[in-house]
Amino acid sequence: SIDAVKARGFEKVFADAILDIPIKTFRSMLAFHKFKSLYPEIPMFMGIGNVTELIDADSVGVNAILTMFAQEIGVSVLLTVEKSVKAKGSTLECKVASQMASIAKIKNSPPKDIGLSLLILKDKRLYEDIYKDGVDEVIYAFDEDKPYTLDPMGIFKIGIDRENDYIEALYIGRKGKILIKGRSTKAIRYEIASKELVSQISHALYLGQELAKAEIALKLGKNYLQDVPLFKKPQFIKF
Structure with missing residues (x-):
């Protein structure tokens, strides 16, 4: 004592x-x-x-x-x-x-609005308005499996080198095998475009989506699996 x-x-x-x-x-x-x-x-x-x-x-x-x-x-x-x-x-x-x-x-007040925060996964306020005036048509897009064709230029395998803090994009196609490593989606996107490794808009959009997921996973310490959602809602037990 x-x-x-x-x-x-x-x-x-x-x-x-x-x-x-x-x-x-x-x-x-x-x-x-x-x-x-x-x-x-x-x-x-x-x-x-x-x-x-x-x-x-x-x-x-x-x-x-x-x-x-x-x-x-x-x-x-x-x-x-x-x-x-x-x-x-x-x-x-x-x-x-x-x-x-x-x-x-x-x-002598609650720890909010003090210039520091630990809001990482959520924000206090949402700023999501986009310009909508004068829109000619509204198209509602839904998640569903649709047929697609492989890009004739080749495919990409996206992954993470967590030990060295890198996002990896492995290209396999007409130009051989090229591994692109970077710490941001922007950096890798630039290399893919400058080397003309994609030939379809749909493929480019897909790569942007997956690279962004990999970057978020690397920052947050999440697992990254290509074509698998990064987040899932908490589940409760139903009685």
């Missing part, structure tokens, strides 16, 4: 309590709060990896709310880990969240 440690002559004490896994997290946070109430002068350490790693949810929201709770309790140091794929980026997320929490505390 703290009293026993102090009795031995230790003056600089750091409390390293355990934050329990989800299903027990709230109870352990109450223990953190109780300890801080009893020993307000002693800095506390909180490892939040037990929660972030053991819940199948995007880490950014989990890290944000845990960091806010830690600030309210009076925790001095946070420990996060990036052991699993889904927790990659947690260090940056916690750093931003801690700055947001500090600003919110100083301003």
Whole structure:
């Protein structure tokens, strides 16, 4: 206990309590709060990896709310880990969240509209209006399988080199096998066009779609599979 440690002559004490896994997290946070109430002068350490790693949810929201709770309790140091794929980026997320929490505390107001945010997958406001006046015809397009012909110039296999942070487009066709590597859709698109590796508009549109998916997957840490949707809606159990 703290009293026993102090009795031995230790003056600089750091409390390293355990934050329990989800299903027990709230109870352990109450223990953190109780300890801080009893020993307000002693800095506390909180490892939040037990929660972030053991819940199948995007880490950014989990890290944000845990960091806010830690600030309210009076925790001095946070420990996060990036052991699993889904927790990659947690260090940056916690750093931003801690700055947001500090600003919110100083301003005594919620952590919104403060110049920092962790809005990665969603936005606060939508700006989606396009020019519609004077439209001659409205065509509604629906997802459905339609016949298509292969581009006689060749095909592309799209992938990700995650270790080196590259998008890859492997061309196989009349001009041989060419591997194009780049860090953006724009860069790869330019190389494909300049080398005239496509001859059909439909093929070019398809490549733009798949390259954009690969770029988003690389940035977010998502799996990328050609011709497979990048996102899916959460599913709930129907009773």
